[in-house]
Amino acid sequence: MKLIIPMAGRGTRVRPHSHVTPKPLLSVKGRNIVERIVDTFSRVLPEVPDEGVFVLGPDFGQEIRDQLTEICEARGMTANFSVQHEALGTAHAVGCAEEHLQGDGVVVFADTLFHIEDDVTIEEEADVVAFVREVDDPRRFGVAVRDGEKVTKLIEKPEDPVSNEALIGIYYVRELADLHEEINYLIDNDVKGKGGEYQLTDAFDRLLQRGEVFTTASVDAWMDCGTIPALLETTGRILDRESDDLRQGTVEDSVIHEPVYIGPDATITDSVVGPHVSVEAGATVENAVVRNSIIFQEATVENAVLAKSVVGRHAAVRQMRQSLNVGDHSQINVELRS
Secondary structure (H helix, E strand, C coil): CEEEEECCCCCHHHCCCCCCCCHHHCEECCEEHHHHHHHHHHHHCCCCCCEEEEEECCCCCHHHHHHHHHHHHCCCCEEEEEECCCCCCHHHHHHCCHHHCCCCEEEECCCEEEECCCCCCCCCCCCEEEEEEECCCHHHCEEEEEECCEEEEEEECCCCCCCCEEEEEEEEECCHHHHHHHHHHHHHCCCCCHHHCCCHHHHHHHHHHCCCCEEEEECCEEEECCCHHHHHHHHHHHHHHCCCCCECCEEECCEECCCEEECCCCEEECCEECCCEEECCCCEEECCEEECEEECCCCEEECCEEECCEECCCCEEECCEECCEECCCCEEECCCCC
């Protein structure tokens, strides 16, 4: 079974942190989004995936491929890569993995995190399982329309609220070649959907209209990582949910208001930290007060008071009292003012 993960987007709404690191590789409590996706599906699917297929942007370097390969190999999977040279929509992104679109697999967009408590059951008659979550305003999403238990139509961002079951960008497909055929139809016939792009929802709807059987599966939580405020909120929710392995680094002469994640080789000294703070591997917090924030790998926060802040990898923040969004390798040092 394959995991098809399109991740060619530039993650503009989480800049500057996506300038160097693709958004799906940003850490959330010690594991990046891709790792969390792979681990979730390895746990809940009837068959453990044995292949990861990553659709990358044209400027993604070897370091990113190496990191994704390492993630897969650590879980007994092989890693394969395709490139989306131009952003033409979700269907186009999946279609760029055409040489790998055979057999069964899960298509999952690495824009959000989700939690699935129970094992996923795939009925024998199901050709596609669309994962859904009920939402208050379905106009922002693709939705599944039902007649009783039967899915009859998929609509991308409906103007009228015909269903509140949002498609969350995860699909089990029994035969990926069938999906590839419908993606090719959209592109060959220039059938564009919302936003003037080739929409994966439209390709799946074509499968549905030709008689393939669609069922749905629900997720217990669906968490956005697409903006800085959303990333902070999702990190807080993950910290609330995952209380294991919170303290892996060193704490000296400090007060910790749980939940706080302290990654391997991270150090907190003479500080007050938490709640809802993730101090990633190798980061240092000294003589500081930090809450509701993310301190990424190898970053330093000293003599500072931070809230609702994100400090990038290898960045250093000293003598600050405010909310910050600081990119990788940045240096900020300003005298505190009362």
